[in-house]
Amino acid sequence: MDTSDIAALVHNSTASEEEVLIRNLLLSHDPDGRDVDSELLLQAVKNVFQITTSPETKFDTAERSNSRQIDEAEPQAFTGHVVDNICCEMFYQHYQTGDLHTKTMNLLDLLGAFQWSDKMVLILAGLAFIHSKFWLVNSLQHQNALAGLISVLRQSPNSTELFKPHLKALNLLIGKMVELTEHVAKFNSIPVTGVNMDPALTEITKHHMYLAAYWVARCGLRGSSHIAHLSTMKPKRVHVLSLLPSICNTSTSFLYGRR
Numbered sequence: 485m486d487t488s489d490i491a492a493l494v495h496n497s498t499a500s501e502e503e504v505l506i507r508n509l510l511l512s513h514d515p516d517g518r519d520v521d522s523e524l525l526l527q528a529v530k531n532v533f534q535i536t537t538s539p540e541t542k543f544d545t546a547e548r549s550n551s552r553q554i555d556e557a558e559p560q561a562f563t564g565h566v567v568d569n570i571c572c573e574m575f576y577q578h579y580q581t582g583d584l585h586t587k588t589m590n591l592l593d594l595l596g597a598f599q600w601s602d603k604m605v606l607i608l609a610g611l612a613f614i615h616s617k618f619w620l621v622n623s624l625q626h627q628n629a630l631a632g633l634i635s636v637l638r639q640s641p642n643s644t645e646l647f648k649p650h651l652k653a654l655n656l657l658i659g660k661m662v663e664l665t666e667h668v669a670k671f672n673s674i675p676v677t678g679v680n681m682d683p684a685l686t687e688i689t690k691h692h693m694y695l696a697a698y699w700v701a702r703c704g705l706r707g708s709s710h711i712a713h714l715s716t717m718k719p720k721r722v723h724v725l726s727l728l729p730s731i732c733n734t735s736t737s738f739l740y741g742r743r
Contacts, residue, residue: 506694508589516597520563522605522669529605530662532612536619537655563606569594570610574708588702600697601669607704608665611658614708618715622647638715647714654710661703664696 573594577587595603622640624631671689674681 502691502695505698506691509592509694509698512589512593512596513600514596515599518597520598520602520605522599522602523673525563525609526605526662526665526669529608529612532616533658533662536612536615537651537658566595566598566606567609567613570606571613574610574614574705575712577705578709578712584702584705587705588698591701591705592698599672600693601665601672603697604661604665604668604700607701608661611661611704611707614711615654615658618711640715650710650714654707657703657707661700661707665700668693668696 570591573591577590580587591607592603595606598606621631621634621638625635625640626632671693
């Protein structure tokens with residue numbers, strides 16, 4: 485068997501695995517028509533991540549306008565409830581045994597009633613909530629009494645320097661998740677009628693959309709688990725680079741669509 489034969493075998497095996505994965509994803513997908521203002525929610529998520537990943541960056545005029553628009557928007561009570569459920573599910577799955585694929589499918593089962601882009605935005609919202617709580621406590625522990633007490637209860641390191649390499653890898657992962665979610669949201673916003681689209685191209689795009697939703701869910705679980713590890717990190721127990729490979733591997737898989 486020459487190199488080309490081996491490459492073809494690997495490609496066929498990967499394609500077969502993806503088809504099985506997509507079939508399972510579609511089995512859990514049962515949208516009930518509920519409407520989520522995913523564009524506004526995604527903007528709120530991006531605002532949160534901008535602060536937590538680049539705290540020295542200030543909002544420009546357009547971003548302040550977006551923030552005002554979010555503040556003035558009519559709240560969707562069920563959206564907040566769903567985000568809370570996602571946070572609880574991420575926390576629960578972190579402490580459960582089992583492989584990451586099974587945990588990812590469990591998370592997507594929870595969001596079966598939502599459209600694909602809405603699933604991705606809601607998962608990002610859950611991760612943003614978890615990430616921002618971690619960021620607030622560690623940023624304010626020397627300035628705010630409550631944050632300081634929470635840090636003591638959690639026995640977190642006094643210095644945030646220990647977290648920086650880990651957060652850099654996590655921020656890279658978050659950036660790719662947001663970017664991919666934006667692409668899927670744009671595709672889903674295309675009107676069903678009145679637009680001539682190549683059926684074959686549409687099917688290929690949907691194929692990638694299903695995989696994108698899977699990888700955002702998978703990376704969301706990986707990211708929340710990483711934050712949980714950071715929350716209890718001890719300088720003498722955890723080497724500063726020991727958790728980076730798992731995040732970097734997930735980021736690479738996320739970019740190239742491989743498991």
